[in-house]
Amino acid sequence: MRIKDISRTILGLVVLCGGFAHAAGALARADDALGHWSTPARHGVVDITTCGQSVCGHLQSSDAINANADARDTHNANATLRSQPLKGLAMLTGFVRADNGWTGGTIYNPEDGHTYRATMTLSGANTLIVKGCVIWPLCKTQTWQRIR
Template identity: 35%
Template sequence: MKQYLILILFSFITSTGFGQTAEADKILGTYSTEGNKGKVTIRKAGNTYNGTLIWTNVPDATDKNNPDKAKRSNKLAGTEIVKDFTYSGNNVWEKGTVYDPESGKTYSGKITLNKDGSLGMRGFVGISAFGRTTVWTREK
């Protein structure tokens, strides 16, 4: 009887974990940023989610506003701008950062996966109430 209960408990724990992983992975893919200024691919790295800018509407654009002067001549395409987000449930990823190449600033972030497949990308300083949300559209 004890072995049977342990088997049931183990099955529940592993199925719940796999279900949450599948739900968390719904964010994976490529998105056009607001105004179609760039395209970002979201990928999984361990238990976190990161995004790389893979295209910009300005060919050969450089990271001219980066606070690190040594990086200002780097091309924007290939820059990781979404870092270390973790899934918190209910189609929300938190505790990561978002780099804005237009200002050269990095913000705390919160990502919400909308019903239509788009992302609500919120960047903020301090608390989420003091921030701005942009919508990124999933590429087909």
């Protein structure tokens, strides 16, 4: 083999290995949002887990839960759901993995009782950017910090 051919072969292997590493990294990142996350000012803790092919999040604690362990979802826009407990309440549902995070999901805000379209994006290993929108561009973005 000539040096030129060897160089092409090595370059091809480097590109191929880089592609596999990228694909493996993308697969590994699919579950990076799993864990316990603190909402801004530590007002709440949300446990993000897998739910079928997507990820979802359930409220584990909040100021209301800390004040009353039996706190209910009294602000829910649906009156029939106002008696459900806040602890364990599904806040994040329907998210699917996208190139830069998770899309197609919704976030429920127990403080106002409404559900919003949402996206989530990791910004480092321990920071999750959560964006909820009434309609784009009417959105609110929060930065959540990983607890564990």
